[in-house]
Amino acid sequence: MNGILxxxxxxxxxxxxxxxxGTVTINGGSSGTTGNNFISVTRVNGYAATNTTYAVINNTGSSPISTTFPSLAEAAP
Structure with a gap:
């Protein structure tokens, strides 16, 4: 998959x-920079997400995810 998640x-x-x-690699520029965003998160149906962690990539294989989204640590809130 290429592009914005x-x-x-x-x-x-x-x-x-x-x-x-399989192998997951997140590459490129920094989050929030026009043209280099990697993840877009939208709340729907009035959901007010607070202090919750979401596992948006479910790695079912044995290869690790090699990087994180720019500006976000693993398990970032």
Whole structure:
């Protein structure tokens, strides 16, 4: 998959996820820079997400995810 990962949050257990079983590498510029965004998160149906962690990439394989989204640490809130 190439491009922006667009995630919609509708609840603590109702949100978009991507399942992968191969190598995952997140490359490029910094988050928030026009043309170099990697993840877009939208709250829907009036959901007010606060202090919640969302696993948006479900790695079902044995290869680790080699990087994080720019400006976000692993398991960033």
């Amino acid at each position: 667009a995630i919609e949050l509708a609840g603590a257990s109702s949100y978009d996820k991507v399942s992968v079983s």
